[in-house]
Amino acid sequence: MRKWLLQPDFIVERDPGKCIKCQVCVKQCANDAHDYDEQLDQVFTESANCVGCHRCATLCPTNSISIKKSSLEFRPNANWTSSVLRNIYHQSETGGMLLASMGNDQDFPIYWDRMLLNASQVTNPSIDPLREPMELKTYLGSKPERLEFDTTGGKLSINTDIPRQLELSIPIMFSAMSYGSISFNASYALARAASECGIFANSGEGGLHPDLRQFGTHMIVQIASGRFGVDTDYLNTAAAIEIKIGQGAKPGIGGHLPGEKVDEQISRTRMIPMGTDALSPAPHHDIYSIEDLAQLIYAIKEATQYQKPISVKIAAVHNVAAIASGSVRAGADIIAIDGFRGGTGAAPTMIRNHVGIPIAFAIAAVDSRLREEGIRNKASIVAAGGIRCSADVVKAIALGADAIYIGTAALVAMGCHLCQKCYTGKCNWGIATQDPILTKRLNPETAVRHLKNLIRAWSLEVKEMLGGMGVNAIESLRGNREHLRGIGLTDRELSILGIKAAGE
């Protein structure tokens, strides 16, 4: 084989004094980075094949493997960096678009890290969540602006109806990840964990496998431009329906599940022939304008007897506030906004790395815009894309989100090491693959436990932070930007976020 101009990303080192030649690494690596030669009784390593997923190093019984970033340095150049050069070498070889997986990994500002939270001192007491109630329950959906009361006969009752809502025990949900992009075991774990935590998992655009329908009351199902697996049963099984217009990792771009991943189960779930590519067009071919979106929203509402909240998921792009406002006026009960750090199974690298805006700005802009227009009550805001910890959750809610979606964090809880090679279909952790040898590595019971632990841990932390601020209800945090202060932000950034600088 002709040698590429590309040098390995990683150097895999094996300590011969520790290696017992058990060949676990050989069996675990779907990328063939390890090889065993029976005649020589020796384990060889091909560093060029390593994607840095740490599967071998994690499972090596004697910890004999270490994986390092390749020390082969290009001549330092702030403009022509090694990743720029490597991309060009790669493209000059393949003639294709560069592909990437997971969220934007570039060195853009992380706004969560430029906001700080408040706490009570002296004048108002902080509240101890171990001793006092601390309420995180959240309802997503359209609410009337006001209630009408009936007081005839001196009795108090309510005359206004409230449309169906999603009840969340904590304002965190699992983001859309389709069966196909992730394995059945991963989909199952997300659905069951959501159901057991009193939250919701999003099916993504790949339909809902019959075995997951038991969790329907805690599932949001997606309708994307490919319309995979959509029928009335699909819609009515779920608690809510999400129309996917865009995705933070690849705004303006469709999707492509390669035919080799479309096995019998995926074929049945997506309602497409086995082995065919599942193509999601860039736009919905029946939505070329806002009134078309309104038609689809109401078509779905009709099909579900107005019993399911309808979410519209959009990518955070420059004009996100106007798009969100239009979608709310078109009838959306929930607006899901996906920021530029949002993950994906596969996206063109240039799109992933250069399109969209940070979710923090999008939340602030949309929340403020809906308030200015007096329609904030008509829809809930769900924020997604790069939320890494419970402090990010608290900050997102303080900026104005009703709830947040986590995708990457949930995958990491299940074992993902963020090697960003989902698009190869060779996920050694059994998550982003359909290879039966790999998928069985993900034990659904263990994955459910890990996901539930994560949600529990974050909810404890959110409660602690709320109590510190001296409030005991999530309503008092939502949109309460007084509890945020900016650090290292320009005046313009502060004003868009609607927050003050630290010290003010």
Add this chain to the structure above:
Amino acid sequence: MLTREVPNYKDISGCAIVGIMSENGNRFHGGQIIEAIANMHDRSNGLGGGFAAYGIYPEFKDYYALHIMFEDELSARETEEFLQRTFIIYHKEVIPHRHDTSIQKHPLLRRYFVIPIPIKEDTPDVVFEHLSDDDIVFRSVMEINTGVRGAFVFSSGKNMGIFKGVGYPEDIGEFYQLEQYKGYIWVAHGRFPTNTTGWWGGAHPFGLLNWAVVHNGEISSYGINRRYLANFGYHCALQTDTEVIVYLFDLLFRKHEMPLEAVCIALAPPFWAEFEQMSEENQKLALYIRMVYGGALLNGPFSIIVSNNDIMMGFNDRIKLRPMVAACKNDHLYIASEEAAIRTVCPSPDVIWHADGGVPIIGRLKTAPPLPLSTFYNGRRVAI
């Protein structure tokens, strides 16, 4: 004195509050309330005191009594020009005050008894919007307080008035000669602000139309309450979180016509954990109110006394982080931060109790229309 920054921040207050009401509507002079609030002298620090009194202007009871403080004659003139465009000014005078008290410095203090000019059919060339008299007054107060430099409307109801300033409350009472007025509801406040310049407008009570609120505590949900109110045209012009309480009562009770009990549920909803003990009817009531009025939920420590011409209500935060004691004697309801303040003026009440967190204590004028009540607060001491 009245100069202030564009208020994008809030004060934090400690404070003492007290309220006395005669449910029969018998009017009594201000000496009693001064005595009660003076008893809690140590709860304030001299940076603010004030009173609200109902039934004090029977001769002008159909007119809005605008109490306005001015920094100088210039701001007074500008305000009067503004008033003349919108209102018929029936009577105008200086708010009587003494100069021999410990209050050594004060702004111009005047009151105007006004009604909005009725819209005439033969002068159609105006920007028209169908507004009630209350709404016209509400908007004008907002416009003066945010738009006219050095002017501040601190009272705007009918047959009621707010009197406040920088100083200990008992000194403020003496300054305004409150023993000369007779009212059937009196509330008072002594202030302990912890980060303020102490300006006259920042003292309590806060008023809008007939509402007056005195507040001990800090509203930690202020940021979202303020943004919620902005959706409905309320702009927080002051430097204090108490303002949002007044506006919330005005929005929910007056504009949204919510029964008082429903307002209380919105401001301090029951905990989700309490739902299992509630009837299905009450669960729906609490759930719907909380879903729709989440932005109005008041969080953080507070004990407040809210009053209008018909009611005086004491109210605590959900976990009662501030003190509140109530007592009854004949037709009189007493609410105060401390029992001692009540016993000073009413040594042997018929009944005296500590208020429950999140449960209102409502005193109602016997001549006022009855309040529709659910079974929501049943079994807990609500009204007298």
